[in-house]
Amino acid sequence: MDPHKELTARNFPSAEEEAGALQPPSLYGGPESAYRLAFTDTDFLLRPELRPVRMQLELLKPELVQQEQGIESTIVIFGSARIPPAEQATERLAQARASGDAAAIRRAETQLEMSRYYEEARRFAHLVTARSRRLTTPIFVSTGGGPGIMEAGNRGAFEAGGKSLGLNIVLPHEQAPNPYITPELCFQFHYFALRKMHFLMRSVALVCFPGGFGTLDELFETMTLMQTGKCRRRPILLFGKAFWSRLIDFDWLIETGMISPEDTGLFRYVETAEEAWHLLAEDYGLHADAQEDGLHAEDL
Template identity: 50%
Template sequence: MPDTAPGTKPNARQLASPSYRLPALDHDFLLGASMRGVRFLLEFAKADEVLRAWHVRSTIVVFGSARVGEGGAGRHAFWYEQARAFGRIASERGGAFRDGEGVRNNVIATGGGPGIMEAANRGAHDTGAPSIGFNVMLPHEQEPNAYSTPELTFLFHYFAMRKMHLAMRANALVVFPGGFGTLDEMFELLTLRQTRKAPEVPIVLVDGTYWRSVINFDALVEAGMIAPADLGLFRFAEDAETAWTCLTEQGLEAVSAPPTAKPKEI
Protein backbone atom coordinates (compact mmCIF):
# COMPACT_ATOMS: atom_id res chain seq x y z
CA MET A 1 0.00 0.00 0.00
CA PRO A 2 1.62 3.35 -1.04
CA ASP A 3 2.11 6.08 1.52
CA THR A 4 -0.76 8.58 1.56
CA ALA A 5 -1.54 11.56 3.73
CA PRO A 6 -3.96 10.90 6.58
CA GLY A 7 -7.58 11.19 5.52
CA THR A 8 -6.91 10.80 1.77
CA LYS A 9 -7.94 7.91 -0.43
CA PRO A 10 -5.22 5.35 -1.15
CA ASN A 11 -5.58 5.98 -4.89
CA ALA A 12 -5.66 9.81 -4.64
CA ARG A 13 -2.51 10.25 -6.73
CA GLN A 14 -3.90 8.06 -9.50
CA LEU A 15 -7.19 9.96 -9.54
CA ALA A 16 -5.32 13.26 -9.74
CA SER A 17 -2.95 12.21 -12.53
CA PRO A 18 -3.44 14.01 -15.90
CA SER A 19 -3.30 10.62 -17.61
CA TYR A 20 -6.53 9.66 -15.83
CA ARG A 21 -8.53 12.50 -17.36
CA LEU A 22 -10.94 11.73 -20.15
CA PRO A 23 -9.20 12.92 -23.35
CA ALA A 24 -12.19 15.05 -24.39
CA LEU A 25 -12.04 16.86 -21.03
CA ASP A 26 -8.25 17.18 -20.80
CA HIS A 27 -7.52 20.81 -21.66
CA ASP A 28 -3.74 20.38 -21.68
CA PHE A 29 -3.94 17.37 -23.97
CA LEU A 30 -6.35 19.00 -26.41
CA LEU A 31 -4.09 22.05 -26.72
CA GLY A 32 -0.96 19.95 -27.22
CA ALA A 33 0.96 19.66 -30.49
CA SER A 34 -0.32 16.16 -31.27
CA MET A 35 -3.92 17.39 -31.34
CA ARG A 36 -3.38 20.21 -33.84
CA GLY A 37 -5.18 18.24 -36.56
CA VAL A 38 -8.13 17.61 -34.25
CA ARG A 39 -8.35 21.30 -33.36
CA PHE A 40 -8.28 22.13 -37.06
CA LEU A 41 -11.16 19.72 -37.66
CA LEU A 42 -13.13 21.18 -34.74
CA GLU A 43 -12.84 24.66 -36.24
CA PHE A 44 -14.25 23.34 -39.49
CA ALA A 45 -17.01 21.26 -37.93
CA LYS A 46 -18.40 23.80 -35.46
CA ALA A 47 -18.98 26.59 -37.97
CA ASP A 48 -20.19 24.14 -40.61
CA GLU A 49 -22.77 22.63 -38.25
CA VAL A 50 -24.14 26.03 -37.22
CA LEU A 51 -24.36 27.35 -40.78
CA ARG A 52 -26.20 24.20 -41.87
CA ALA A 53 -28.65 24.62 -39.00
CA TRP A 54 -29.30 28.17 -40.22
CA HIS A 55 -29.81 26.85 -43.78
CA VAL A 56 -27.05 29.05 -45.20
CA ARG A 57 -26.40 27.65 -48.67
CA SER A 58 -24.25 30.48 -50.05
CA THR A 59 -22.63 33.76 -49.08
CA ILE A 60 -21.33 37.01 -50.52
CA VAL A 61 -17.97 37.67 -48.91
CA VAL A 62 -16.94 41.27 -48.20
CA PHE A 63 -13.29 42.08 -47.47
CA GLY A 64 -11.80 45.45 -46.50
CA SER A 65 -9.79 47.37 -43.95
CA ALA A 66 -10.48 47.21 -40.22
CA ARG A 67 -9.10 50.77 -39.98
CA VAL A 68 -11.90 52.46 -41.93
CA GLY A 69 -14.42 54.29 -39.76
CA GLU A 70 -17.83 55.81 -40.25
CA GLY A 71 -16.50 59.27 -39.47
CA GLY A 72 -13.05 58.75 -40.96
CA ALA A 73 -11.05 61.30 -42.90
CA GLY A 74 -10.60 61.39 -46.66
CA ARG A 75 -12.22 58.50 -48.48
CA HIS A 76 -12.66 56.43 -45.32
CA ALA A 77 -16.18 57.66 -44.58
CA PHE A 78 -17.22 57.04 -48.20
CA TRP A 79 -15.86 53.50 -48.18
CA TYR A 80 -17.65 52.75 -44.91
CA GLU A 81 -20.90 54.19 -46.25
CA GLN A 82 -20.67 52.16 -49.46
CA ALA A 83 -19.83 48.91 -47.63
CA ARG A 84 -22.87 49.45 -45.44
CA ALA A 85 -25.01 50.20 -48.49
CA PHE A 86 -23.73 47.06 -50.21
CA GLY A 87 -24.57 44.91 -47.18
CA ARG A 88 -28.09 46.28 -47.32
CA ILE A 89 -28.50 45.87 -51.10
CA ALA A 90 -27.15 42.32 -51.14
CA SER A 91 -29.33 41.28 -48.20
CA GLU A 92 -32.49 42.75 -49.71
CA ARG A 93 -31.93 41.40 -53.22
CA GLY A 94 -29.74 38.35 -52.82
CA GLY A 95 -31.85 35.88 -50.84
CA ALA A 96 -30.55 36.16 -47.27
CA PHE A 97 -34.12 35.80 -46.03
CA ARG A 98 -35.29 32.17 -46.11
CA ASP A 99 -36.98 31.21 -49.37
CA GLY A 100 -39.87 28.81 -50.00
CA GLU A 101 -37.51 25.89 -49.39
CA GLY A 102 -36.26 27.41 -46.14
CA VAL A 103 -32.83 28.17 -47.62
CA ARG A 104 -30.73 31.32 -47.30
CA ASN A 105 -28.60 32.43 -50.26
CA ASN A 106 -25.97 35.15 -50.68
CA VAL A 107 -25.76 35.89 -46.95
CA ILE A 108 -23.22 38.62 -46.17
CA ALA A 109 -20.05 37.12 -44.65
CA THR A 110 -17.11 39.14 -43.35
CA GLY A 111 -14.06 38.75 -41.14
CA GLY A 112 -16.26 39.90 -38.28
CA GLY A 113 -14.18 42.82 -37.05
CA PRO A 114 -14.44 46.61 -37.27
CA GLY A 115 -14.16 48.95 -40.27
CA ILE A 116 -15.41 47.68 -43.62
CA MET A 117 -16.38 44.37 -42.02
CA GLU A 118 -18.58 46.15 -39.50
CA ALA A 119 -20.12 48.28 -42.23
CA ALA A 120 -21.14 45.29 -44.38
CA ASN A 121 -22.59 43.42 -41.38
CA ARG A 122 -24.35 46.62 -40.38
CA GLY A 123 -25.98 46.96 -43.78
CA ALA A 124 -27.43 43.46 -43.45
CA HIS A 125 -28.52 44.25 -39.90
CA ASP A 126 -30.32 47.37 -41.19
CA THR A 127 -32.63 45.11 -43.22
CA GLY A 128 -33.22 42.54 -40.48
CA ALA A 129 -31.25 39.93 -42.43
CA PRO A 130 -28.69 37.62 -40.85
CA SER A 131 -24.99 38.04 -41.57
CA ILE A 132 -21.87 36.10 -40.66
CA GLY A 133 -18.70 37.17 -38.85
CA PHE A 134 -15.66 34.89 -39.17
CA ASN A 135 -13.34 36.35 -36.51
CA VAL A 136 -9.78 35.24 -35.88
CA MET A 137 -7.62 35.46 -32.76
CA LEU A 138 -4.94 38.15 -33.09
CA PRO A 139 -2.08 39.33 -30.81
CA HIS A 140 -4.19 42.38 -30.00
CA GLU A 141 -7.45 40.54 -29.42
CA GLN A 142 -10.02 41.21 -32.12
CA GLU A 143 -13.55 41.55 -30.86
CA PRO A 144 -16.60 40.99 -33.08
CA ASN A 145 -18.47 44.01 -34.31
CA ALA A 146 -21.96 44.63 -32.93
CA TYR A 147 -23.82 43.90 -36.18
CA SER A 148 -23.05 40.32 -37.20
CA THR A 149 -25.79 37.92 -36.14
CA PRO A 150 -24.71 36.69 -32.67
CA GLU A 151 -25.47 33.04 -33.48
CA LEU A 152 -23.41 33.36 -36.69
CA THR A 153 -20.41 35.03 -35.06
CA PHE A 154 -17.45 32.63 -34.94
CA LEU A 155 -13.89 32.69 -33.60
CA PHE A 156 -10.98 30.87 -35.24
CA HIS A 157 -7.40 30.26 -34.20
CA TYR A 158 -6.25 29.11 -37.63
CA PHE A 159 -6.24 31.63 -40.46
CA ALA A 160 -6.33 28.75 -42.95
CA MET A 161 -9.60 27.35 -41.62
CA ARG A 162 -11.13 30.81 -41.43
CA LYS A 163 -10.17 31.36 -45.09
CA MET A 164 -11.69 28.02 -46.02
CA HIS A 165 -15.03 28.96 -44.44
CA LEU A 166 -14.92 32.35 -46.16
CA ALA A 167 -14.33 30.69 -49.54
CA MET A 168 -16.30 27.46 -49.50
CA ARG A 169 -19.82 28.96 -49.70
CA ALA A 170 -18.94 32.15 -51.56
CA ASN A 171 -21.12 33.02 -54.54
CA ALA A 172 -19.23 36.29 -54.94
CA LEU A 173 -16.42 38.37 -53.46
CA VAL A 174 -16.51 42.14 -53.00
CA VAL A 175 -13.24 43.78 -51.92
CA PHE A 176 -13.12 47.28 -50.49
CA PRO A 177 -9.84 49.14 -49.92
CA GLY A 178 -7.60 47.56 -47.32
CA GLY A 179 -4.07 46.66 -46.31
CA PHE A 180 -2.03 43.49 -45.83
CA GLY A 181 -4.92 41.36 -44.54
CA THR A 182 -7.26 42.44 -47.31
CA LEU A 183 -4.59 41.87 -49.97
CA ASP A 184 -3.83 38.43 -48.54
CA GLU A 185 -7.47 37.38 -48.61
CA MET A 186 -8.10 38.88 -52.05
CA PHE A 187 -5.11 37.18 -53.68
CA GLU A 188 -6.00 33.90 -52.00
CA LEU A 189 -9.35 33.91 -53.82
CA LEU A 190 -7.86 35.22 -57.08
CA THR A 191 -5.28 32.41 -56.99
CA LEU A 192 -7.99 29.81 -56.41
CA ARG A 193 -9.91 31.21 -59.38
CA GLN A 194 -6.82 31.43 -61.57
CA THR A 195 -5.85 27.82 -60.82
CA ARG A 196 -9.46 26.62 -61.13
CA LYS A 197 -9.51 25.39 -57.56
CA ALA A 198 -12.64 27.46 -56.95
CA PRO A 199 -15.85 27.95 -58.93
CA GLU A 200 -16.10 30.90 -61.34
CA VAL A 201 -17.53 33.32 -58.80
CA PRO A 202 -17.57 37.04 -59.63
CA ILE A 203 -14.99 39.23 -57.90
CA VAL A 204 -15.43 43.01 -57.66
CA LEU A 205 -12.88 45.54 -56.37
CA VAL A 206 -14.52 48.72 -55.10
CA ASP A 207 -12.81 52.04 -55.93
CA GLY A 208 -10.69 51.36 -59.00
CA THR A 209 -8.52 54.42 -58.36
CA TYR A 210 -7.38 52.99 -55.03
CA TRP A 211 -6.70 49.51 -56.37
CA ARG A 212 -4.82 50.69 -59.46
CA SER A 213 -2.69 52.95 -57.26
CA VAL A 214 -1.57 50.14 -54.93
CA ILE A 215 -1.33 47.29 -57.49
CA ASN A 216 -0.02 47.71 -61.03
CA PHE A 217 -2.01 44.89 -62.60
CA ASP A 218 -0.88 45.82 -66.13
CA ALA A 219 2.76 45.54 -65.07
CA LEU A 220 2.13 41.94 -64.00
CA VAL A 221 0.90 41.19 -67.51
CA GLU A 222 3.75 43.09 -69.20
CA ALA A 223 6.32 41.15 -67.13
CA GLY A 224 4.69 37.84 -68.02
CA MET A 225 3.75 37.12 -64.40
CA ILE A 226 0.07 36.64 -65.24
CA ALA A 227 -1.82 36.11 -68.49
CA PRO A 228 -3.83 38.96 -70.01
CA ALA A 229 -6.94 36.85 -69.49
CA ASP A 230 -6.29 36.87 -65.74
CA LEU A 231 -7.35 40.51 -65.65
CA GLY A 232 -10.81 39.22 -66.46
CA LEU A 233 -11.02 37.43 -63.12
CA PHE A 234 -12.23 40.65 -61.49
CA ARG A 235 -13.96 43.93 -62.24
CA PHE A 236 -13.86 47.38 -60.74
CA ALA A 237 -16.84 49.25 -59.29
CA GLU A 238 -17.07 52.72 -57.83
CA ASP A 239 -19.90 52.30 -55.33
CA ALA A 240 -22.28 49.79 -53.78
CA GLU A 241 -24.90 49.91 -56.51
CA THR A 242 -22.43 49.39 -59.34
CA ALA A 243 -20.77 46.59 -57.36
CA TRP A 244 -24.11 44.80 -57.17
CA THR A 245 -24.69 45.39 -60.90
CA CYS A 246 -21.26 43.90 -61.67
CA LEU A 247 -22.13 40.79 -59.69
CA THR A 248 -25.47 40.24 -61.41
CA GLU A 249 -23.95 40.88 -64.84
CA GLN A 250 -21.49 38.08 -64.09
CA GLY A 251 -24.24 35.64 -63.21
CA LEU A 252 -25.05 36.18 -59.56
CA GLU A 253 -28.71 35.29 -59.12
CA ALA A 254 -30.74 37.93 -57.29
CA VAL A 255 -33.65 36.69 -55.19
CA SER A 256 -35.55 39.64 -53.77
CA ALA A 257 -37.34 39.12 -50.47
CA PRO A 258 -40.87 40.42 -49.86
CA PRO A 259 -40.74 43.98 -48.45
CA THR A 260 -42.10 42.85 -45.10
CA ALA A 261 -39.95 39.73 -44.83
CA LYS A 262 -37.96 39.20 -41.67
CA PRO A 263 -35.64 36.28 -40.99
CA LYS A 264 -37.15 33.48 -38.99
CA GLU A 265 -34.57 32.71 -36.36
CA ILE A 266 -33.81 29.15 -35.41
Protein backbone atom coordinates in the same frame (compact mmCIF):
# COMPACT_ATOMS: atom_id res chain seq x y z
CA MET B 1 -42.43 3.80 -22.14
CA ASP B 2 -43.85 4.17 -25.64
CA PRO B 3 -42.87 0.91 -27.44
CA HIS B 4 -42.26 2.83 -30.66
CA LYS B 5 -39.70 5.05 -28.92
CA GLU B 6 -37.96 1.98 -27.59
CA LEU B 7 -37.22 0.98 -31.18
CA THR B 8 -35.19 4.15 -31.72
CA ALA B 9 -33.81 4.67 -28.22
CA ARG B 10 -30.07 5.13 -27.79
CA ASN B 11 -28.18 1.99 -26.88
CA PHE B 12 -25.38 3.93 -25.23
CA PRO B 13 -25.29 7.22 -23.30
CA SER B 14 -24.13 10.23 -25.29
CA ALA B 15 -20.76 11.86 -24.71
CA GLU B 16 -22.62 14.89 -23.33
CA GLU B 17 -24.48 12.73 -20.81
CA GLU B 18 -21.29 10.96 -19.75
CA ALA B 19 -19.40 14.22 -19.31
CA GLY B 20 -22.22 15.79 -17.31
CA ALA B 21 -22.71 12.83 -15.01
CA LEU B 22 -19.05 12.12 -14.34
CA GLN B 23 -17.98 12.71 -10.75
CA PRO B 24 -14.32 11.71 -10.31
CA PRO B 25 -13.27 10.07 -7.03
CA SER B 26 -11.82 12.65 -4.68
CA LEU B 27 -8.39 11.05 -4.88
CA TYR B 28 -8.30 11.66 -8.65
CA GLY B 29 -10.16 14.96 -8.87
CA GLY B 30 -7.13 17.26 -8.77
CA PRO B 31 -5.68 19.18 -11.75
CA GLU B 32 -2.71 16.79 -11.97
CA SER B 33 -4.96 13.76 -12.45
CA ALA B 34 -5.22 12.04 -15.84
CA TYR B 35 -8.61 10.60 -14.90
CA ARG B 36 -10.65 13.11 -16.91
CA LEU B 37 -12.39 12.02 -20.12
CA ALA B 38 -10.13 12.89 -23.05
CA PHE B 39 -12.72 15.12 -24.76
CA THR B 40 -13.28 17.16 -21.57
CA ASP B 41 -9.55 17.53 -20.82
CA THR B 42 -8.59 20.97 -22.16
CA ASP B 43 -4.93 20.57 -21.24
CA PHE B 44 -4.80 17.38 -23.26
CA LEU B 45 -6.62 18.90 -26.26
CA LEU B 46 -4.17 21.82 -26.33
CA ARG B 47 -1.07 19.64 -26.55
CA PRO B 48 1.03 20.21 -29.73
CA GLU B 49 0.42 16.62 -30.81
CA LEU B 50 -3.32 17.30 -30.93
CA ARG B 51 -3.03 19.99 -33.63
CA PRO B 52 -4.65 17.76 -36.31
CA VAL B 53 -7.64 17.22 -34.01
CA ARG B 54 -7.96 20.95 -33.30
CA MET B 55 -7.80 21.73 -37.02
CA GLN B 56 -10.56 19.22 -37.68
CA LEU B 57 -12.71 20.77 -34.94
CA GLU B 58 -12.13 24.24 -36.39
CA LEU B 59 -13.24 22.96 -39.77
CA LEU B 60 -16.28 21.12 -38.44
CA LYS B 61 -17.77 23.60 -35.97
CA PRO B 62 -18.55 26.43 -38.45
CA GLU B 63 -19.58 23.88 -41.07
CA LEU B 64 -22.12 22.14 -38.85
CA VAL B 65 -23.49 25.38 -37.40
CA GLN B 66 -23.99 26.87 -40.87
CA GLN B 67 -25.78 23.72 -41.99
CA GLU B 68 -28.08 23.97 -38.98
CA GLN B 69 -28.73 27.67 -39.68
CA GLY B 70 -29.53 27.04 -43.35
CA ILE B 71 -26.58 29.03 -44.70
CA GLU B 72 -25.93 27.87 -48.28
CA SER B 73 -24.81 30.99 -50.17
CA THR B 74 -22.72 33.93 -48.97
CA ILE B 75 -21.19 37.11 -50.33
CA VAL B 76 -17.87 37.77 -48.63
CA ILE B 77 -16.86 41.35 -47.88
CA PHE B 78 -13.13 41.94 -47.40
CA GLY B 79 -11.58 45.28 -46.41
CA SER B 80 -9.56 47.25 -43.90
CA ALA B 81 -10.24 47.21 -40.18
CA ARG B 82 -8.90 50.80 -40.11
CA ILE B 83 -11.58 52.54 -42.17
CA PRO B 84 -13.98 54.30 -39.76
CA PRO B 85 -17.61 55.32 -40.25
CA ALA B 86 -18.12 58.86 -41.51
CA GLU B 87 -19.31 60.26 -38.17
CA GLN B 88 -16.22 58.96 -36.39
CA ALA B 89 -13.90 60.26 -39.11
CA THR B 90 -15.56 63.69 -38.95
CA GLU B 91 -15.07 63.84 -35.20
CA ARG B 92 -11.40 62.88 -35.52
CA LEU B 93 -10.85 65.60 -38.10
CA ALA B 94 -12.42 68.19 -35.81
CA GLN B 95 -10.12 67.07 -32.99
CA ALA B 96 -7.06 67.21 -35.26
CA ARG B 97 -7.91 70.72 -36.46
CA ALA B 98 -8.37 71.83 -32.87
CA SER B 99 -4.89 70.51 -32.04
CA GLY B 100 -3.29 72.43 -34.89
CA ASP B 101 -1.07 69.43 -35.75
CA ALA B 102 -0.62 69.55 -39.55
CA ALA B 103 0.33 65.85 -39.85
CA ALA B 104 -2.64 64.79 -37.71
CA ILE B 105 -4.94 66.95 -39.85
CA ARG B 106 -3.69 65.32 -43.06
CA ARG B 107 -4.21 61.84 -41.61
CA ALA B 108 -7.70 62.75 -40.40
CA GLU B 109 -8.61 64.24 -43.79
CA THR B 110 -7.51 61.03 -45.50
CA GLN B 111 -9.54 58.96 -43.03
CA LEU B 112 -12.60 61.06 -43.73
CA GLU B 113 -12.14 60.56 -47.46
CA MET B 114 -11.72 56.79 -47.00
CA SER B 115 -14.78 56.60 -44.75
CA ARG B 116 -16.95 56.68 -47.87
CA TYR B 117 -15.98 53.03 -48.36
CA TYR B 118 -17.42 52.19 -44.93
CA GLU B 119 -20.70 53.74 -46.02
CA GLU B 120 -20.67 51.90 -49.37
CA ALA B 121 -19.95 48.58 -47.66
CA ARG B 122 -22.80 49.23 -45.27
CA ARG B 123 -25.21 50.09 -48.10
CA PHE B 124 -24.04 47.14 -50.20
CA ALA B 125 -24.63 44.66 -47.36
CA HIS B 126 -28.06 46.18 -46.80
CA LEU B 127 -28.88 45.72 -50.50
CA VAL B 128 -27.70 42.11 -50.57
CA THR B 129 -29.66 41.21 -47.46
CA ALA B 130 -32.87 43.02 -48.41
CA ARG B 131 -33.01 41.98 -52.05
CA SER B 132 -32.01 38.34 -51.66
CA ARG B 133 -34.19 37.36 -48.71
CA ARG B 134 -37.02 36.19 -50.98
CA LEU B 135 -34.77 33.86 -52.96
CA THR B 136 -35.16 30.14 -52.49
CA THR B 137 -31.54 30.26 -51.39
CA PRO B 138 -31.03 33.61 -49.61
CA ILE B 139 -27.58 35.17 -49.77
CA PHE B 140 -25.94 36.08 -46.48
CA VAL B 141 -23.17 38.60 -45.92
CA SER B 142 -19.96 37.17 -44.47
CA THR B 143 -17.06 39.22 -43.10
CA GLY B 144 -13.95 38.82 -41.00
CA GLY B 145 -16.00 39.95 -38.02
CA GLY B 146 -13.79 42.85 -36.94
CA PRO B 147 -14.09 46.65 -37.11
CA GLY B 148 -13.89 48.94 -40.15
CA ILE B 149 -15.19 47.56 -43.44
CA MET B 150 -16.02 44.27 -41.73
CA GLU B 151 -18.23 46.06 -39.22
CA ALA B 152 -19.87 48.00 -42.06
CA GLY B 153 -20.83 44.76 -43.81
CA ASN B 154 -22.36 43.19 -40.71
CA ARG B 155 -24.01 46.50 -39.82
CA GLY B 156 -25.72 46.83 -43.20
CA ALA B 157 -27.13 43.31 -42.96
CA PHE B 158 -28.26 43.94 -39.36
CA GLU B 159 -30.00 47.18 -40.35
CA ALA B 160 -31.80 45.30 -43.12
CA GLY B 161 -33.14 42.87 -40.50
CA GLY B 162 -31.08 39.92 -41.71
CA LYS B 163 -28.46 37.52 -40.47
CA SER B 164 -24.76 37.84 -41.24
CA LEU B 165 -21.60 35.90 -40.46
CA GLY B 166 -18.42 37.02 -38.73
CA LEU B 167 -15.29 34.87 -38.99
CA ASN B 168 -13.06 36.41 -36.34
CA ILE B 169 -9.42 35.46 -35.78
CA VAL B 170 -7.34 35.36 -32.60
CA LEU B 171 -4.57 37.95 -32.96
CA PRO B 172 -1.71 39.04 -30.65
CA HIS B 173 -3.50 42.37 -30.22
CA GLU B 174 -7.02 41.83 -29.00
CA GLN B 175 -9.71 42.04 -31.68
CA ALA B 176 -13.26 41.70 -30.44
CA PRO B 177 -16.05 40.90 -32.88
CA ASN B 178 -18.15 43.87 -33.93
CA PRO B 179 -21.63 44.12 -32.36
CA TYR B 180 -23.64 43.59 -35.58
CA ILE B 181 -22.86 39.92 -36.27
CA THR B 182 -25.65 37.41 -35.73
CA PRO B 183 -24.53 35.77 -32.46
CA GLU B 184 -25.13 32.18 -33.57
CA LEU B 185 -23.02 32.91 -36.70
CA CYS B 186 -20.09 34.58 -34.93
CA PHE B 187 -17.07 32.28 -35.08
CA GLN B 188 -13.55 32.52 -33.67
CA PHE B 189 -10.60 30.94 -35.46
CA HIS B 190 -7.06 30.09 -34.46
CA TYR B 191 -5.90 28.97 -37.92
CA PHE B 192 -5.85 31.56 -40.72
CA ALA B 193 -5.95 28.83 -43.37
CA LEU B 194 -9.19 27.31 -42.08
CA ARG B 195 -10.76 30.73 -41.70
CA LYS B 196 -9.98 31.55 -45.34
CA MET B 197 -11.31 28.18 -46.42
CA HIS B 198 -14.63 28.93 -44.72
CA PHE B 199 -14.77 32.32 -46.46
CA LEU B 200 -14.77 30.53 -49.81
CA MET B 201 -16.76 27.37 -49.13
CA ARG B 202 -20.20 28.99 -49.52
CA SER B 203 -19.30 32.18 -51.36
CA VAL B 204 -21.05 33.15 -54.59
CA ALA B 205 -19.04 36.40 -54.84
CA LEU B 206 -16.20 38.25 -53.14
CA VAL B 207 -16.28 42.00 -52.72
CA CYS B 208 -13.02 43.72 -51.79
CA PHE B 209 -12.84 47.22 -50.37
CA PRO B 210 -9.52 49.04 -49.81
CA GLY B 211 -7.35 47.32 -47.26
CA GLY B 212 -3.86 46.34 -46.22
CA PHE B 213 -1.88 43.13 -45.94
CA GLY B 214 -4.81 41.03 -44.70
CA THR B 215 -7.16 42.15 -47.47
CA LEU B 216 -4.46 41.61 -50.10
CA ASP B 217 -3.72 38.14 -48.71
CA GLU B 218 -7.37 37.15 -48.93
CA LEU B 219 -7.83 38.68 -52.40
CA PHE B 220 -4.75 37.16 -53.99
CA GLU B 221 -5.27 33.72 -52.49
CA THR B 222 -8.77 33.70 -53.95
CA MET B 223 -7.58 34.88 -57.37
CA THR B 224 -4.78 32.29 -57.34
CA LEU B 225 -7.24 29.48 -56.61
CA MET B 226 -9.48 30.68 -59.44
CA GLN B 227 -6.60 31.27 -61.88
CA THR B 228 -5.20 27.78 -61.29
CA GLY B 229 -8.58 26.08 -61.44
CA LYS B 230 -8.47 24.92 -57.82
CA CYS B 231 -11.90 26.41 -57.21
CA ARG B 232 -14.73 27.46 -59.46
CA ARG B 233 -14.79 31.00 -60.74
CA ARG B 234 -17.10 33.49 -59.08
CA PRO B 235 -17.41 37.28 -59.31
CA ILE B 236 -14.70 39.36 -57.61
CA LEU B 237 -15.55 43.04 -57.30
CA LEU B 238 -12.95 45.64 -56.31
CA PHE B 239 -14.46 48.79 -54.82
CA GLY B 240 -12.60 51.95 -55.84
CA LYS B 241 -10.67 51.74 -59.12
CA ALA B 242 -8.47 54.68 -58.17
CA PHE B 243 -7.28 52.89 -55.04
CA TRP B 244 -6.70 49.49 -56.60
CA SER B 245 -5.11 50.67 -59.86
CA ARG B 246 -2.60 52.77 -57.93
CA LEU B 247 -1.89 49.97 -55.46
CA ILE B 248 -1.46 47.19 -58.06
CA ASP B 249 -0.17 47.79 -61.60
CA PHE B 250 -1.84 44.91 -63.38
CA ASP B 251 -0.70 46.29 -66.76
CA TRP B 252 2.92 45.96 -65.63
CA LEU B 253 2.29 42.37 -64.58
CA ILE B 254 0.96 41.66 -68.08
CA GLU B 255 3.79 43.56 -69.78
CA THR B 256 6.43 41.60 -67.89
CA GLY B 257 4.70 38.31 -68.55
CA MET B 258 3.91 37.64 -64.89
CA ILE B 259 0.22 37.14 -65.65
CA SER B 260 -1.77 36.59 -68.83
CA PRO B 261 -3.96 39.38 -70.24
CA GLU B 262 -7.06 37.28 -69.61
CA ASP B 263 -6.21 37.05 -65.90
CA THR B 264 -7.52 40.58 -65.43
CA GLY B 265 -10.93 39.13 -66.24
CA LEU B 266 -10.91 37.57 -62.79
CA PHE B 267 -12.12 40.86 -61.28
CA ARG B 268 -14.09 44.00 -62.05
CA TYR B 269 -13.98 47.50 -60.56
CA VAL B 270 -17.06 49.08 -59.00
CA GLU B 271 -17.68 52.40 -57.27
CA THR B 272 -21.09 52.14 -55.62
CA ALA B 273 -23.25 49.63 -53.80
CA GLU B 274 -25.88 49.81 -56.52
CA GLU B 275 -23.34 49.12 -59.28
CA ALA B 276 -22.00 46.13 -57.38
CA TRP B 277 -25.45 44.65 -56.81
CA HIS B 278 -26.39 45.25 -60.47
CA LEU B 279 -23.36 43.26 -61.69
CA LEU B 280 -24.11 40.38 -59.33
CA ALA B 281 -27.78 40.43 -60.27
CA GLU B 282 -26.77 40.26 -63.95
CA ASP B 283 -24.38 37.38 -63.30
CA TYR B 284 -26.86 35.32 -61.29
CA GLY B 285 -30.19 36.43 -62.71
CA LEU B 286 -31.29 38.11 -59.49
CA HIS B 287 -33.20 41.05 -60.96
CA ALA B 288 -36.67 41.68 -59.58
CA ASP B 289 -38.33 40.63 -62.84
CA ALA B 290 -36.47 37.30 -62.89
CA GLN B 291 -37.57 34.16 -61.10
CA GLU B 292 -36.40 34.46 -57.55
CA ASP B 293 -34.82 31.07 -57.26
CA GLY B 294 -31.19 32.20 -57.22
CA LEU B 295 -28.23 29.93 -57.60
CA HIS B 296 -26.85 27.57 -55.02
CA ALA B 297 -23.25 27.97 -53.95
CA GLU B 298 -21.20 24.85 -54.31
CA ASP B 299 -18.68 23.83 -51.69
CA LEU B 300 -15.08 23.62 -52.78
